[in-house]
Amino acid sequence: MKRIADVSKILSGGTPRKNIPAHWGGTIPWFSAANMHEKYLEKSDINLTEEGLKNGSRIAPKGATLLLVRGSGLFNRIPICFAKAAIAFNQDVKAFVPDQHTDPLFFHYWFESMRPVLSENLGVTGIGAGKFDTDFLLELPFPDLPRSDQEEIGRVAALCDQKIELNRRxxxxxxxxxxxxxxxxxxxxxxxxxxxxxxxxxxxxxxxxxxxxxxxxxxxxxxxxxxxxxxxxxxxxxxxxxxxxxxxxxxxxxxxxxxxxxxxxxxxxxxxxxxxxxxxxxxxxxxxxxxxxxxxxxxxxxxxxxxxxxxxxxxxxxxxxxxxxxxxxxxxxxxxxxxxxxxxxxxxxxxxxxxxxxxxxxxxxxxxxxxxxxxxxxxxRIVEIAHENRTLANLRDTLLPKLMSGELRVGEAWEQAEAEDAA
Structure with a gap:
């Protein structure tokens, strides 16, 4: 096994001064705990200008995985999101940018699979909010797999997510x-x-x-x-x-x-x-x-x-x-x-x-x-969709650990995922 530190770099975000109107209302999507509600991040209800970005925030490139690392909401839910486009983010969020040998989708799903480990290692700040230490995150394990294998596994998980997204729409x-x-x-x-x-x-x-x-x-x-x-x-x-x-x-x-x-x-x-x-x-x-x-x-x-x-x-x-x-x-x-x-x-x-x-x-x-x-x-039908999405998410989360460990072959996983998609 490798470490997260071996396959990615970590970026810290920030918040421009809110009392300067020239920083806000532009075209650059900006995310924080308040709007990290979806798995895939692309458009936001809060946007920065170029001036705002230069004076207090940072861009996570397309394909980065974003993790909320500080906030009271972490005790209820740990937001782990995937950047479908270049986006800005605040200081309570870390962005992980995979290197050229690591498939971004696989990296993201691997991080998703680490939720139990994250939950068990959630710390507490001096004011009682949840927090993750950067050193702990960088030392998390990461499978030593060829990028081609990562891409295949990522596509299987993405098939489930695509069906979930179609249902949402x-x-x-x-x-x-x-x-x-x-x-x-x-x-x-x-x-x-x-x-x-x-x-x-x-x-x-x-x-x-x-x-x-x-x-x-x-x-x-x-x-x-x-x-x-x-x-x-x-x-x-x-x-x-x-x-x-x-x-x-x-x-x-x-x-x-x-x-x-x-x-x-x-x-x-x-x-x-x-x-x-x-x-x-x-x-x-x-x-x-x-x-x-x-x-x-x-x-x-x-x-x-x-x-x-x-x-x-x-x-x-x-x-x-x-x-x-x-x-x-x-x-x-x-x-x-x-x-x-x-x-x-x-x-x-x-x-x-x-x-x-x-x-x-x-x-x-x-x-x-x-x-x-x-x-x-x-x-x-909306209620039916809720249950369908629950089933698809459980299938995805069941397949991924087996694929990553080699217990299940990609071809077998494709068959299961496609059977659920057809159903």
């Missing part, structure tokens, strides 16, 4: 289509406007169009619709559970498992490590992150289990309101409402009481039912 597309319909029907009132002008609603069959009124009332709403509140159509099932009452294998979702701005929840843990009261959740419920709600963490529960009490479990009062409720609580307007009504400054929290007071426009139940009929299969 499908889930995102389904979410966007459902949101577009919600916006058209319940915010812009497009079908009602069309009928009021004597036109057929666009992209709608006659049976669905017949459910919509052809005029507006004095209150400005479609005739027969009414102003209401989220609490009129949704509840939160208050069902707390203590650690000693929970099977250790019970699925657990914390805020760390919830991505921002995505209703698809692809990740969860187990109850074995919890030490405080949690909330029960059921498959098909919706979750809303109430701690720092501006993070916009909302999702569909993919399986029965428990969740953090920093998450509100939301359930429609009756099935026909399911997609309507999800569209409301995942909207930018709703998140802004909860954020503005939060209590606390450093760690603001919202509450179900604040959420339930949110004003909504309630259509007649027949239209809500039709919206549910159209969109529920998409919600169900």
């Amino acid at each position: 499908m889930a995102t597309t389904l979410e966007e289509i459902a949101r577009a319909i919600y916006q058209s029907w319940f915010v812009n009132f497009d079908p009602v406007k069309a009928k009021a002008e004597g036109l057929p609603p666009a992209f709608m069959d006659e049976a669905t169009a017949s459910l919509f009124p052809d005029q507006f009332g004095d209150d400005g709403l479609p005739e027969g619709w009414a102003f209401g509140k989220l609490g009129d159509v949704a509840i939160t099932p208050r069902n707390g559970v203590k650690p000693e009452q929970i099977d250790p294998d019970t699925p657990y979702i914390g805020l760390e498992h919830m991505p921002r701005r995505s209703i698809a929840l692809f990740d969860w843990g187990a109850a074995a490590d919890i030490s405080s009261q949690k909330s029960r959740m059921s498959k098909g419920d919706f979750l809303f992150g109430k701690l720092r709600p501006y993070f916009h963490k909302v999702g569909i529960v993919p399986l029965d289990g428990i969740c953090s009490t920093d998450i509100v479990v939301v359930r429609p009062k009756s099935p026909e309101w399911g997609s309507f409720v999800l569209a409301v609580i995942s909207s930018d307007e709703f998140v802004e409402h909860t954020n503005s009504g939060s209590s606390g400054t450093r760690m603001p929290r919202t509450s179900w009481g604040e959420m339930a007071r949110y004003e909504v426009v309630l259509p007649n139940p027949a239209i809500a039912t039709r919206f549910e009929e159209i969109t529920k299969p998409w919600r169900d």
Whole structure:
């Protein structure tokens, strides 16, 4: 075995001064603990200018592996990411750049396989944050394999990741289509406007169009619709559970498992490590992150289990309101409402009481039912995708150690990976 130090160089990043506008808002993607949520890093919601890069940060080249080495979030999750393009990064991140004899993808997956070792060797800073010492990272072992073998193994793992990414995109597309319909029907009132002008609603069959009124009332709403509140159509099932009452294998979702701005929840843990009261959740419920709600963490529960009490479990009062409720609580307007009504400054929290007071426009139940009929299969598909991705990730993580040790041949791994991809 070699060492990480023998096959790569390590780079340290930085943060330009934030009070200088000329440093920010450019075209250079910049990453820190706050936005290292995906495996592959390419575009960021925070960007530097060339001046900002020269005055406080650093570029990791395409093909580098980035590791968060300092932060309280390390106790929940260790971000290990792959640079799909040249990107900048901050001082809490290290970038590992493989040498010419080392395949970048293989290097990355090898680092991924070292998660258990990393978890066992996580240190603590003076202020209680997690940390990895650079000397420890450089001494990690690395397989002494020819680059050609590394490339073959990397391609097998990448096949699983490509399928996972395609699934993510499908889930995102389904979410966007459902949101577009919600916006058209319940915010812009497009079908009602069309009928009021004597036109057929666009992209709608006659049976669905017949459910919509052809005029507006004095209150400005479609005739027969009414102003209401989220609490009129949704509840939160208050069902707390203590650690000693929970099977250790019970699925657990914390805020760390919830991505921002995505209703698809692809990740969860187990109850074995919890030490405080949690909330029960059921498959098909919706979750809303109430701690720092501006993070916009909302999702569909993919399986029965428990969740953090920093998450509100939301359930429609009756099935026909399911997609309507999800569209409301995942909207930018709703998140802004909860954020503005939060209590606390450093760690603001919202509450179900604040959420339930949110004003909504309630259509007649027949239209809500039709919206549910159209969109529920998409919600169900998103949940299926979550489980497919979980299976693919487990397959990848099972194959890699066997390939790296020589226990499994690349050809056999290809067959297993392609069989799962075809399924």
